[in-house]
Amino acid sequence: MKPFFAFQWHITDACDQRCKHCYIFSEGQHAIDSMSWEDMMVTLAQIEDFCHIYGRRPYIYLTGGDPILHPDFWRLLDLFNQKSIPFTIMGNPFHLTPEVCAALKERGCQKYQMSIDGLEKTHDWFRKPGSFRETLQKIDMINNAGIRSVIMTTVSGVNIKEIPGIIDAVAQADVNVYAFSRYCPTSEEKADPSNANYMTPEAYRDLLSVCDAKFKAYEKAGCQTYFNKKDHLWTLYDYETGAFSIPEQARPDVIYGGCHCGDSHLTILPNGDIYACRRVQNSRVGSVYSDRMADVWVSQMDNYRHFDRFQKCAKCELKAWCRGCPAVASGARGDFYDADPQCWKIVEDD
Numbered sequence: 001m002k003p004f005f006a007f008q009w010h011i012t013d014a015c016d017q018r019c020k021h022c023y024i025f026s027e028g029q030h031a032i033d034s035m036s037w038e039d040m041m042v043t044l045a046q047i048e049d050f051c052h053i054y055g056r057r058p059y060i061y062l063t064g065g066d067p068i069l070h071p072d073f074w075r076l077l078d079l080f081n082q083k084s085i086p087f088t089i090m091g092n093p094f095h096l097t098p099e100v101c102a103a104l105k106e107r108g109c110q111k112y113q114m115s116i117d118g119l120e121k122t123h124d125w126f127r128k129p130g131s132f133r134e135t136l137q138k139i140d141m142i143n144n145a146g147i148r149s150v151i152m153t154t155v156s157g158v159n160i161k162e163i164p165g166i167i168d169a170v171a172q173a174d175v176n177v178y179a180f181s182r183y184c185p186t187s188e189e190k191a192d193p194s195n196a197n198y199m200t201p202e203a204y205r206d207l208l209s210v211c212d213a214k215f216k217a218y219e220k221a222g223c224q225t226y227f228n229k230k231d232h233l234w235t236l237y238d239y240e241t242g243a244f245s246i247p248e249q250a251r252p253d254v255i256y257g258g259c260h261c262g263d264s265h266l267t268i269l270p271n272g273d274i275y276a277c278r279r280v281q282n283s284r285v286g287s288v289y290s291d292r293m294a295d296v297w298v299s300q301m302d303n304y305r306h307f308d309r310f311q312k313c314a315k316c317e318l319k320a321w322c323r324g325c326p327a328v329a330s331g332a333r334g335d336f337y338d339a340d341p342q343c344w345k346i347v348e349d350d
């Protein structure tokens with residue numbers, strides 16, 4: 001079986017939330033973009049061409065905005081179904097009903113991902129009143145339709161203390177998968193300790209320690225939630241605690257894991273822009289309307305594969321498995337290859 005290649009495809013910016021930290025609106029943007037049906041067909045042809053050239057199978061993370069608001073949402077899903085393209089929807093809870101969930105399942109939807117960004121008061125402040133309860137209430141509906149429910153949190157200095165409570169809430173709601181990633185500072189904020197979003201490396205490590213204990217306790221109690229250690233700094237944490245060790249056969253010139261940028265994913269925006277990663281600011285590498293995506297992968301995308309240019313990671317024994325999150329480094333310090341601001345490891349010559 002050919003390996004999967006992940007495309008995060010934003011078909012519209014339309015959304016009935018206006019989250020305070022949403023990257024769509026964070027950098028002084030903009031009018032709502034949305035792809036026409038013809039543009040979607042161009043994009044899908046590019047995806048299929050890319051996968052044909054590189055011997056991969058497409059996996060689509062369909063998102064927006066809220067993708068369900070796009071007028072051709074169901075038509076596109078019918079096409080995925082016809083072509084047996086597996087997909088996950090990253091959206092909001094507001095338009096989900098048992099009928100909508102059944103229709104998603106019928107078309108092959110594997111996972112439905114939503115966000116929880118704090119306990120009720122904080123989450124509803126970030127998003128909109130009622131959003132926290134509605135998100136958790138929709139979990140059963142998604143599970144009952146046979147779709148895997150996924151909750152993601154964006155952690156920052158604003159909500160870091162609420163993450164343990166969120167873990168309790170998602171476990172209680174029978175969420176299938178829970179994970180968190182870190183907030184990427186905007187170009188104005190950078191890594192400014194006076195900003196409310198800022199987190200020290202020590203505070204973040206403490207959070208991982210608390211979460212690790214909670215994950216283990218829930219797993220032991222037979223909780224059905226899978227706690228996905230998505231942030232690559234988990235590798236550092238697990239390395240220190242002995243849960244991860246460097247394989248004896250590992251070769252020094254091979255990248256085994258860590259950040260997928262330049263390895264196994266691309267993002268496409270509603271205006272056709274191709275991004276190395278949606279979370280990395282200014283990572284536009286081309287356009288599905290004017291560039292062949294398969295060519296972009298071996299030209300512009302090479303700028304994201306200079307592993308020896310990582311200022312700190314290049315000297316770290318975990319380079320092949322971690323590299324933190326360069327999107328956070330790039331937001332905080334303006335350089336994809338700069339040190340991850342929450343990495344607490346002391347690396348020689350750092």
Ligand code: SF4
Nearest residue numbers: 313316322323324343
């Ligand atoms: S230096 Fe880089 S590779 Fe090493 S632990 Fe920190 S983020 Fe990970």
Ligand code: SF4
Nearest residue numbers: 259260261277325327
């Ligand atoms: S830059 Fe960060 S968000 Fe983007 S693929 Fe790498 S680790 Fe993931």
